[in-house]
Structures are given as C-alpha cells and as structure tokens.
Amino acid sequence: MLKKRIIPCLDVDRGRVVKGVNFVDLIDAGDPVEQAKIYNSEGADELCFLDITASSDDRETLFEVVKKTAENCFIPLTVGGGVRTIDDISRLLHHGADKVSINTAAVENIDLVAKAAKKYGSSTIVIAVDAKKNGDKSWNIFTHGGRKPTDIDALEYCIEVANLGAGEILLTSMDRDGTKIGFDNELLSTVSSSIDIPVIASGGVGNLEHFVEGVLKGGASALLAASIFHFGEYSIKDVKTYLAEQNIAVRI
Amino acid sequence: MKLVIINYGSGNLHSVHKALEAVNNNLENPYEIIVTNTPSEILKADKIVLPGVGAFQDCKNAIHKIDGLFESLEQVVIGEKKAFMGICVGMQLLAEKSLEFGECEGFGWIPGEVIKIEAPADYKIPHMGWNEVTFRNHELLNNISQNTDFYFVHSYYFRTQKNENCIATTKYPNPITAAVLKENIFGTQFHPEKSHNNGKQIITNFLEWEPS
Numbered sequence: 025m026l027k028k029r030i031i032p033c034l035d036v037d038r039g040r041v042v043k044g045v046n047f048v049d050l051i052d053a054g055d056p057v058e059q060a061k062i063y064n065s066e067g068a069d070e071l072c073f074l075d076i077t078a079s080s081d082d083r084e085t086l087f088e089v090v091k092k093t094a095e096n097c098f099i100p101l102t103v104g105g106g107v108r109t110i111d112d113i114s115r116l117l118h119h120g121a122d123k124v125s126i127n128t129a130a131v132e133n134i135d136l137v138a139k140a141a142k143k144y145g146s147s148t149i150v151i152a153v154d155a156k157k158n159g160d161k162s163w164n165i166f167t168h169g170g171r172k173p174t175d176i177d178a179l180e181y182c183i184e185v186a187n188l189g190a191g192e193i194l195l196t197s198m199d200r201d202g203t204k205i206g207f208d209n210e211l212l213s214t215v216s217s218s219i220d221i222p223v224i225a226s227g228g229v230g231n232l233e234h235f236v237e238g239v240l241k242g243g244a245s246a247l248l249a250a251s252i253f254h255f256g257e258y259s260i261k262d263v264k265t266y267l268a269e270q271n272i273a274v275r276i
Numbered sequence: 277m278k279l280v281i282i283n284y285g286s287g288n289l290h291s292v293h294k295a296l297e298a299v300n301n302n303l304e305n306p307y308e309i310i311v312t313n314t315p316s317e318i319l320k321a322d323k324i325v326l327p328g329v330g331a332f333q334d335c336k337n338a339i340h341k342i343d344g345l346f347e348s349l350e351q352v353v354i355g356e357k358k359a360f361m362g363i364c365v366g367m368q369l370l371a372e373k374s375l376e377f378g379e380c381e382g383f384g385w386i387p388g389e390v391i392k393i394e395a396p397a398d399y400k401i402p403h404m405g406w407n408e409v410t411f412r413n414h415e416l417l418n419n420i421s422q423n424t425d426f427y428f429v430h431s432y433y434f435r436t437q438k439n440e441n442c443i444a445t446t447k448y449p450n451p452i453t454a455a456v457l458k459e460n461i462f463g464t465q466f467h468p469e470k471s472h473n474n475g476k477q478i479i480t481n482f483l484e485w486e487p488s
Binding site: 025026028064095099119120142143147191220221222245 | 287288290291294295298329330331334365400401402403404405406407408425427429430431447448449467469470471472473475476
C-alpha cells in the first residue's frame with residue numbers, strides 16, 4: 025500500500041534554518057545540512073527546503089546548501105522559494121534538488137507550469153499554493169510569501185495547474201500557518217477531492233492528532249511540518265508510530 | 277573497472293550520480309565512475325546506468341539527439357552483454373513502445389509496452405511516494421526483505437510481455453511492475469537513489485552483480 029508521507033520543511037534564509045509564525049517573527053533553528061541529515065536518519069519520507077531569502081545576491085548560499093544536502097541525504101528533496109524561471113529550476117535540479125516548488129511565478133505566469141512540467145516531467149514540479157479563507161468553502165490565494173493578496177480562487181487555481189501538468193500541490197493554509205491548531209482540513213478536502221494529483225497538507229499542525237486528521241478529514245497524500253519537528257516537540261518516529269496506531273499506512 | 281552513467285540531461289542525473297558514488301566509496305574495489313554521453317567512453321564501460329525522469333518521448337528524443345549515443349549503448353549492452361541498470365524512465369525505455377502522449381518506440385530490449393496506470397478514481401496519479409515491493413529471489417535483491425518500501429514517482433508503467441522479465445512488483449491497488457530483468461539488463465521503476473538505505477542496497481547489489 026502507498027504510504028502517507030511525512031515531510032519536514034526547513035525554511036532557509038541566507039543558508040540558515042528559520043521558521044516564522046504567521047510568516048513573521050523569524051527564529052533561528054539551525055544549520056540546514058545538519059538538520060537534513062537528522063531527518064534523513066530519523067525516517068523522514070522527503071525533505072522540503074523553502075528559501076525565504078529576500079535578496080537575490082544572497083541566493084547563491086542556497087545552491088551550496090542544496091548541493092551539500094543532496095550529497096548526504098538519499099530521500100527526495102524539494103526546494104522552493106524565489107523560483108521564477110526555467111533556468112532557476114534547472115540550476116536547483118543540477119545542484120541536487122529532486123523536485124522544485126513554484127509559487128508566485130506560477131501565478132504571475134501560468135505558462136511556466138506547463139513549460140516546466142514538459143521539460144522536467146510532472147513529477148519534478150510542485151505548485152505551492154498559499155490560501156486564505158474568504159468565505160464559506162472559499163479561499164483566495166496569496167503570493168510573495170503570503171504578503172500579497174489576489175482575487176484568484178484557490179480551488180480553481182489548483183484545478184488549472186493540475187491540468188497544466190503540475191505533479192503535486194503543496195497547499196498551505198495562511199489562516200493556520202504557525203497557529204498549531206491543526207491543518208485546514210476543509211480546504212484540503214475541497215482541493216484534494218477535486219484533483220487527481222497528490223496534495224501535501226501544510227500549515228497549522230501542532231500535535232499528533234492533527235496529522236491523523238490531515239489524512240482522514242483532509243484527504244492529504246503527504247503531511248508537511250516545520251516547527252513541531254525543529255524544536256523537538258515530536259520526532260518523525262513519534263508521528264509515524266502514532267499514525268500507524270491509527271491504521272494509517274506509513275513507512276516505518 | 278569503469279561504470280558509466282549516461283548523461284543526456286535527465287533531471288535525476290545528479291541524485292543518481294551522488295548515490296552511486298556514496299555506495300561505490302564503500303566497496304573494496306571501487307569503480308571509476310564516469311558521467312558522459314560520449315560514445316567512445318561508453319564503449320569502454322564495464323557497467324552502465326541510465327537515469328530518466330519526465331516524459332518517455334522527451335527522454336528518447338534527447339538520447340537520439342546525441343550522435344552515436346544509442347548505437348554505443350546497443351553495442352555494449354546487447355552486443356557485449358555488459359551489466360545495465362535503467363532507473364524510472366531509464367527502465368521504461370527498454371520496452372518496445374510507450375503509449376504516453378501517443379505511441380513512441382522504445383529500445384525494444386525487453387518485450388512489452390509502457391502504459392498508463394489503471395487505478396480506481398480515488399487513487400492519485402502520479403503514483404508518488406513509498407510503496408511495498410515484492411520480488412522473485414535474485415542476487416540483485418540480496419539483503420532486501422519482501423514488502424520493503426521504495427520510492428516511486430510515475431504515471432505510466434512497463435507491462436512486460438513475459439512474466440519472467442518482471443522480477444518485482446508493487447500494488448496500486450493493481451499490480452505494477454517495480455523491476456525488470458533480462459539477462460544482463462536490469463531496470464527499476466522506483467528510484468533506488470531516493471530510497472534511503474534499501475535503495476543503497478539495490479545499488480550495492482548492482483555494483484557487485486556479474487551477469488552470467
């Protein structure tokens with residue numbers, strides 16, 4: 025049986041891991057390569073790096089971090105943040121990323137999704153969507169790391185990028201991110217039940233039960249979390265053991 | 277001994293290279309690992325690895341665009357029977373044809389065709405993530421337990437014409453070919469380079485393999 029994936033996400037700023045609460049108040053939580061090694065040995069199913077470096081001058085450090093991580097970790101590595109062009113994707117893959125996640129650039133230039141999927145294969149292209157509730161069963165997407173609102177409907181957008189060849193949707197709830205009150209399972213199930221490609225749940229996980237709900241209520245194929253792992257509240261093993269006890273298939 | 281990884285611009289080339297190097301460094305007699313698309317280098321290979329991600333036809337075209345690349349592969353693998361491992365689309369290319377984006381001819385080294393995964397509506401496509409593999413005993417699967425998880429990412433799979441060429445399967449929920457074997461030609465649908473310690477074991481087995 026295909027396993028539900030547990031994916032620790034490292035927010036990386038100028039080569040260091042940080043994690044925000046509601047996208048502000050960054051706290052330094054360590055060296056990405058060292059953290060990646062720990063997650064790799066603990067049984068993470070994939071790793072995700074999100075580069076939040078503002079200045080493009082500082083982005084070179086990211087490529088080095090990706091390269092060093094890829095040399096040490098033999099599980100899939102997704103890298104996102106500031107990916108704007110086919111050339112950006114190519115450089116990340118060349119440095120050892122297995123998948124590249126695209127957010128703002130895909131919204132601004134939807135053709136990029138089809139082009140990237142055609143050139144590197146759907147399985148390489150993850151579309152990251154930051155969604156915020158704006159009414160009953162309705163969410164709008166935000167761009168620029170959650171700073172810029174749009175009037176684009178999240179569900180319609182996810183259907184569109186799936187049709188254009190995206191391999192996966194990384195779906196973050198802006199309302200839940202950093203709150204630790206659980207995933208927005210209504211958002212997850214609305215999107216997941218409308219598209220064929222896998223949805224990765226992100227934003228809001230605070231305890232073990234939240235992971236279970238993300239699968240059973242949200243219909244997520246994979247569960248992403250950051251701070252809950254970084255500060256040692258729970259290990260990957262804790263999460264997987266708990267999921268297995270609830271009869272959810274995980275790789276132990 | 278030389279091991280050649282074929283470079284035709286495949287997206288997982290770097291990962292495959294790094295994983296092979298990591299395993300190779302632990303061998304008593306490590307290989308000289310070369311990443312190349314030069315036919316004269318390929319002709320000197322003792323072992324060949326063909327990575328591949330993306331669309332079947334794009335991979336096939338990329339290989340054929342490089343002058344003499346396919347001919348040198350054929351010479352070494354079919355003519356001289358050197359050990360070969362294809363990964364993901366690098367494995368699917370061994371088929372006679374693929375039906376992804378219309379019909380496209382493959383290498384035709386193993387009878388069968390590459391077809392879309394048929395799964396119930398609530399099964400996500402691509403088949404992406406870790407799934408259990410069962411297999412027939414073979415030295416390429418030494419030190420691997422039945423039902424071990426490997427990492428898959430694909431929407432199409434290789435349906436071999438002969439059962440004997442399918443040595444490992446996974447279920448989604450119908451059986452899907454996970455690995456193929458014909459004489460000196462081995463291929464995995466899953467990504468050993470991304471399958472952590474069990475993936476490294478497959479690579480170790482391939483490096484130690486001496487097809488008769």
